[in-house]
Amino acid sequence: MTEPLNPAVGDKQPGLMSDLRELAQHAHLILSFARRDIRAKYKQTLFGVAWAVIQPLSLMVVFTFVFSMFAHVESDGLPYPIFAYSALVFWTFFSLCVSQGTVAMTANANLVRKIYFPRETLLLAVMISAFMDLLIAAVLLVGMFFYYRIGLSWAFLWVIPLLLLQAIFTLALIFLSSSLHVNFRDIGHGLPLLLQLWMFATPVAYPLASVPAWLLPVYMLNPMAGIIDGYRRVLLHGAHPDLNYLAFAFPIAIVGVSLAYLVFKRAERTFADVI
Amino acid sequence: MREIALKFNSVSKKYRLRYGWYRSIRDEIARIARGLLLKKPDEPNIFWALRDVSFEIMRGETIGLIGANGAGKSTILKILSRVTVPSSGSLSVNGKVGALIEVGAGFHPDLTGRENVYLNGAIMGMRKREIDEKFDQIVGFAEVENFIDTPLKFYSSGMMVRLGFAVAAHIEPEILLVDEVLAVGDTSFQAKCLNKIAELKEQDKTIILVSHAMPSILQHSSRVLWIDHGVVKGFGDPEETVEHYLRTVHEHDASAPEPDESPTSDSPLRILSVIVRNADGHANGSLTFGQLASFELAYKVRRIVDDPVVALTFHDVRGYPLGGLTSRLDGIKLDGSEGTGVVRLILSPVLFTRGTYGVTIAIHDSRIQRYLDMRPRAATFMVDGPSVASREVSGHFVFPHTWEVGPG
Numbered sequence: 209m210t211e212p213l214n215p216a217v218g219d220k221q222p223g224l225m226s227d228l229r230e231l232a233q234h235a236h237l238i239l240s241f242a243r244r245d246i247r248a249k250y251k252q253t254l255f256g257v258a259w260a261v262i263q264p265l266s267l268m269v270v271f272t273f274v275f276s277m278f279a280h281v282e283s284d285g286l287p288y289p290i291f292a293y294s295a296l297v298f299w300t301f302f303s304l305c306v307s308q309g310t311v312a313m314t315a316n317a318n319l320v321r322k323i324y325f326p327r328e329t330l331l332l333a334v335m336i337s338a339f340m341d342l343l344i345a346a347v348l349l350v351g352m353f354f355y356y357r358i359g360l361s362w363a364f365l366w367v368i369p370l371l372l373l374q375a376i377f378t379l380a381l382i383f384l385s386s387s388l389h390v391n392f393r394d395i396g397h398g399l400p401l402l403l404q405l406w407m408f409a410t411p412v413a414y415p416l417a418s419v420p421a422w423l424l425p426v427y428m429l430n431p432m433a434g435i436i437d438g439y440r441r442v443l444l445h446g447a448h449p450d451l452n453y454l455a456f457a458f459p460i461a462i463v464g465v466s467l468a469y470l471v472f473k474r475a476e477r478t479f480a481d482v483i
Numbered sequence: 484m485r486e487i488a489l490k491f492n493s494v495s496k497k498y499r500l501r502y503g504w505y506r507s508i509r510d511e512i513a514r515i516a517r518g519l520l521l522k523k524p525d526e527p528n529i530f531w532a533l534r535d536v537s538f539e540i541m542r543g544e545t546i547g548l549i550g551a552n553g554a555g556k557s558t559i560l561k562i563l564s565r566v567t568v569p570s571s572g573s574l575s576v577n578g579k580v581g582a583l584i585e586v587g588a589g590f591h592p593d594l595t596g597r598e599n600v601y602l603n604g605a606i607m608g609m610r611k612r613e614i615d616e617k618f619d620q621i622v623g624f625a626e627v628e629n630f631i632d633t634p635l636k637f638y639s640s641g642m643m644v645r646l647g648f649a650v651a652a653h654i655e656p657e658i659l660l661v662d663e664v665l666a667v668g669d670t671s672f673q674a675k676c677l678n679k680i681a682e683l684k685e686q687d688k689t690i691i692l693v694s695h696a697m698p699s700i701l702q703h704s705s706r707v708l709w710i711d712h713g714v715v716k717g718f719g720d721p722e723e724t725v726e727h728y729l730r731t732v733h734e735h736d737a738s739a740p741e742p743d744e745s746p747t748s749d750s751p752l753r754i755l756s757v758i759v760r761n762a763d764g765h766a767n768g769s770l771t772f773g774q775l776a777s778f779e780l781a782y783k784v785r786r787i788v789d790d791p792v793v794a795l796t797f798h799d800v801r802g803y804p805l806g807g808l809t810s811r812l813d814g815i816k817l818d819g820s821e822g823t824g825v826v827r828l829i830l831s832p833v834l835f836t837r838g839t840y841g842v843t844i845a846i847h848d849s850r851i852q853r854y855l856d857m858r859p860r861a862a863t864f865m866v867d868g869p870s871v872a873s874r875e876v877s878g879h880f881v882f883p884h885t886w887e888v889g890p891g
Contacts, residue, residue, distance in 0.1 A: 237605040244591050244602055251593045322588045324565035325606055392511070477568040480561060481498060 224466060227473050231326050241333030246340055260341035261348050264296040271296075271413045284415045286444055290352045294443050295412040295436050297345045298371075302378055302432060303403050304338040309382030310399055313390050317483045327476045328469070331382050335375060361446030370438045370449060376461040377431050383468035387475035390483050410436050431457060485541040487577060488658055488689040489563065493535045494572035496558050496713075500528035532558040534713045535572070542577070542657075543687040545680075547694070547704030547721060549728055555713040556693050560660050563691070578657025578689070581607065583648070592636035596627055596646060599635050603650045617653045624675070625649035652679045658689045697725050697800050697839040729839055729863060730768065750855050751786035755823065757844055757861040770833050772868020772881070778828040780844060782856070788819035790849035793826055798860075800839045805879050811851070834880050835866040 250256045268289055275281040276288035283291035312330040313320055320327065353360060389395040409430055411419070416437040419427050427433055434457060438449035533555045540546055550556050561567045562574065564582040589606040590599050600621055604614040614621075622631055625645040630638060638646070661680065680703060683690060694700050700707060700721065707724040709717040711731075717724045758766050758781075762774040770776045778795060796807035808828060810817060818824045842864070845857040869881060 233610075234605070234608075236611040240602045240605040243598070244594060247598075248591060248593050319589055319606065320566075322566065323582065323606055325608065480566045 224470065227326070227469070231328060234326050234329050237325060238329045238332045238336065241329055242336035242340075245333055245337040249337065257341075257344050260344040264293060264300045264345050265348065267296050267300075268293045275413050281414050282418050284417065284440070284444070286358070287356050290349075290356050290358065291415075291440070291444065292413060293349060293352060294440055297342060297349055298374065298436060298439050299407060299410065299412050299432075300345065301338055301342040302374060303407070304341060305335050305378045306382060306385065306403060307399055308338065309334045309378070310385040310389050311396055312382075313386050313479055314393075314396070314483060320483050321480050327479060328383070328472060331379065331386060334382070335379065358444065359446070360443070363442045363446045363448060366442035366449050367439065369454065370435055370442070373454070373457055373461055374432075374435045376465050377435070377457075380461065380465040380468040383465070383472040387472050390475070390479050406430070406432070409433070411440075412436060415440075428453075431461070485543065487575070488540050488542040488544070489577060490539045490575045491536050491559075492573045492575070493537050494533055494562065494569040494574055495531065495535055496533040496555075496562065496567070497570045498530045498532055500530050531713050533562075533569070533710075536710070536713070536715055537572075538708060538715060538718055540689060540691070542689055543684075544705045545684055545690040545692060545703050547692050547700035547707040547725075548710065549694070549697075549700060549707060549725065550710035550716075551732065555710045557662070558713075559710065560662055560691070560693060563658075564660055576658065579608070580658045580660065581651070581654040581656030582660040583651045583662065588647075590635055590643065590647065593634055595634050596622075596631040596638070599646070600631075600650055603647065604654070607651065607654050609654055621646075621649045621653050624652065648676060652676075656688070658691070659683060660691050660693075662693045695800060697729065701725055701837075725839075726769070726865065729865060732863065751784060751788050752791060752819075752846055752855040753783050753785070754844060754846060754856045754858050754861070755781040755783055757781075757842070757858060759842070759862045759864045768862070768864045770835070770864055770866045772834070772836065772866055773832045776830045776833045776864075778830075778842065778844075778862070780826050780828075781823060782826070782846065783823045784819055784821050787821060788848065788855065791817045791819050791855060792847040792849060792851060793817060794845045794847065795828060796843045796845075797835075798841050798843065799879060800841070805840070817846075833866060833868075834882065835868075836879055836881055837866055837868050838879065839863065839865050840879075 250259065253259060255262065271292045272289050275292075276283065281288075308315075309331050312334050313327060316330055319325075352358075385395055385399075407413075409427070410432045416433070434450065434453045438454070441447045441449050536555070536559070548556050548559065558567075560582065562569055563576065564580055589603045591602065594602060597618075600618065601611070601614055604621075605611070609617075622628055625642070625648070627638070627642050627646055630642065635643065635646075680690065680692075684703075690703075692700065692703055704721045706719055707717070707721045708715065709724050709728050716731075717727055756779075758779040759768060759770070760766050760777045760779060761770050762776070780793065784791075792809060792811040794807055794809040796804050798804045810826070815826075817826055840863070841860045842862050843857070843859045844861040846855045847853065848855060
């Protein structure tokens, strides 16, 4: 009775540091899940990885017809297809992460019910596999730069911090949405609709400049608005992103993701009971 | 002085029973609103899977965990393996826990055997380096060397089970949870599993074995923990605890109300009682190998039946039939005239090995076309005597035999 016992499950106080340490020990598991997801996604498909391009590409074609040719939407003086596609590849990354991340626990219910592992590994794996799709879709974007003879400036390196910001925001979102989805499957039903509406509340099909000034304070509350606009600035215009925006968004995203992680880890303990 | 491997400190676990599979936001809002309006929170149906469960297990012990379905065994395993947390109480675990629960739960059919070994190993908490080191052992244990780069969907189910167990058996935890794995796979694979468990025991690992197979429990456990309706009913000597458990199960079965709606309720013949007696004439359900036993069946005939046939089928604890005897084949005639009758089957001697068995009794019409009455698991009995579930042989009988050894 006098021997010290390692505190375990029941009386363990959750702590961000111990959670992160455990997560680091499971790096191999994240990669294994990601490999499984990527493998499974394109197995027995005719077009294979081309699907990663087909999704943003087909939206680009539709948008080009509807918004550019019929509705004559502005595109910052750039060819509309590349204007739309440069936003769509990143939006598709976001939308894939959210739609698959939200259902990641229920999609792996068999595992969650029976074996313990840090559940966030499933979410990170979803993000890695979606990132692979982004890389494949980006190949076409590079081709379009050549086709439209648009020069890239070194400003394109800003894509890296923008992607990082997007990833942090996405992760925070799916920490919360996946925890909720385990308990309330309503989330899963409403998600496709929400993502569609969200895309139109984000400057994907139209430029940020066409948003009326009076609406901007509300409009920019959507973190994806600043991020998507940022990609366009650095890729198509060779300009810096709005640094005020970034300086503001990063700390908020870091705090947000930490809080969301704590919520997720708290909810995680009973996933197996309700899933 | 041995150290404590794990300890449950008045652990309780409650589940909220829900109608349907999952909560919807609408139900939840309705519940909260009801709670606010009525000033008392609506206490929905609560199910206590575990209630105030406390026990201590020392390092190196092998604990058999027994209890009826739904008694709380799986909940204990789930809490131990961190799949879920207790609603109240606490536990301490000293060492890494590994679980042989649902071997191969993490398998993916599109990945090759090799990829699945890495995936499943990672899910069970192995580092990549550990898996690298043990990869050949795992594949060898599972005997799937030739198929290791084939997608899993082309594996036979036997190969899959073997591979799943092989991965799980190589995680080398300090505390191992084993849930009914002995019930899967063919005999040679079961033997392999048993060997692996024996090996782990020799390495002073702590093992918790959940099984409905009492012989396995008795063979391996140093102590037996009996859980019933979420509370600890007994914890101690394996033989005593298992016997107590089986007696309770048997009493419970006997006290169950007669199924009046059974198709045989208007049958001309009804079985009244089944009594198993040992050589001393006691009906306490315990027999001894090599001694007499009698199975006494009382029945009532309401309308005359021509030549009823009685059939007894013996089965092991899992319900697997071991063999049977029928009055027809032995040329015995039962009295089918109105009134009550008794028929007694005497085994002389009992040739079952040590273990727990059940007997199903049926009475047929003379042409074996329909049951007049039938009692599945009419009685359960335990046999004391030699155990053949050793490393060399397995089974449930010892045949009368002699050995002759000499120069060829």
